[in-house]
Amino acid sequence: MKARYLSKIAAIMPGDSESKFDAELAQYKQELQSAAACLRAGVAASAAVSLEQNSRAASVLRVVQDIAITTGAPYAWGLQSLARAFDALLEARKRRRVLLSGIKASMALVAALPLFGVAMGYLVGFDPLRVLLRGYGVLLLFAAACLMLVGVLWLRRMTAQVARLESLAGYESELVALAMCGGFAAAQAKKLVADAICSNNAEWLNTDELAADGSVDSVLAKMRYAGAGFNTALQEVALEARRKQLEKLETAAEKLGTKALLPLACCVLPAFILTGVIPLVVAMLQGVGD
Template sequence: MRLAVLLSAGLPPTRAWTHLAEDDDPLLAAAARVAEAGGDVGAVLAAAGGAWAEVAAVWTVAVETGAPLAATLRDVVGALREAAEVGADVRVALAEPTATARLLGWLPLLGIPLGAALGFDSAGILLSDPRGMFCLAAGAALVAVAQAWSRRLSRRARPPTSVPGLRAQLWAVALSAGVSADRARDVVDAAMPGSVCGEPADEAARTIAFAHRAGVPAAELLRADAWLARHRARTDGRTAAARLSTRLLLPLGVCTLPAFLLLGVVPMMLGVLRSGALP
């Protein structure tokens, strides 16, 4: 956003990057040096990865198509901020079921100190009695399976790291600069391949074909597609979080509760039998 403000104030890109490099950020300093030398700033930003890859794609598309840098950065940075808010909303929604599953996953291990607190030598039985050793091995295996199962469910519910709708947004930038659809496709594909942005490369092409048939501006439809992709990502993320709360009950019922019985209840029963309290 600072870059967009500096460019809006009338500073050339080289001076804008020089001012940003005063924060002693190595990446910004490298970008400033490349800009002064007339090199490809987008390549420097893309090499940094992470969120800078999206900024690099925006910069590259704007430079290659001749779109105004300041307006383009303001427009797309707003979309990137909205996409970041979508990811944050989904992570917050996933935090509670994930934390609950992580906490309950270690519940069986509390059975051992619980038995000791009640006066039973649960640890001794689990380590010396053959039946206790079997319970220890089976309970530990069930705990490991429950943890791995819960982590897998949590990973599947996480939102993708790509920015929803970014490809459509970049197409809109390119077309707004007055380039042809074929040129826009080449520039956007070079700046952000489909494997990076996570969106089908032909989705924007279908929107452009529809715009041509309907006789409406394709750029506006593409911006609408980008907004819809971010809205859909937020909805899908919240739905996945709600489903995760239910799906995490599976490892709890199948593995965690039986492991608690094996590590907590069964050793106490064996201790009662060993002491002769039962006939």
């Protein structure tokens, strides 16, 4: 029955749209919680988790499935822990949007400067477009458009670097705890988790956390000498990793606010001069000549 149920839970959603992805991930989190509750009650859930093959979230679920099948660990616990990890990821994504919203608004405002320059020319009684659409003015307009394109691509690349910080921080330690619940020793559990992450190409997980000098190994060493429960300790490692992820995200967003000044100064400001200042000066000189 367990194998049949595992086969039902095998594909995940997300779209590329931020809001759509978050909504689908939140729905998936609820489905995981519901499936875990059904398994605890001894019921084979009739409603399987809706997944889409080859997605990032599906690959993580397949890691959980592989560990549960190999070790015989409580699959319901694995589903519940994955739901918690997705909830933390949703919070991190929400925090990232808040941190970047002010930066993006400032970028959009500054990027509109070339248009403001043209409008300013009309407000003072001149016609900058007459200059821009004739003769060498077309070259100014083309150069400004190229500069704006470079500036936009530059800024998008910077914001994408912040987005790449996204991961299921600390979930590797919970996977090790899941494997150990199935009776595997610490070394065996780490190897199993690392193999499952690699074989399923789980982008949101990092095998570096399982290295000999990683946080997981240090906690297991302490638990071995202290004789304390590894489960709670490894979950605390996951919580600490998620806290550090938020700190790293905030630091990256703060640095982005400073770095964004470079493309604005190198691309947007020259574009403003080309479309707003030079045509206005030329139109004024033409007006004086007339």
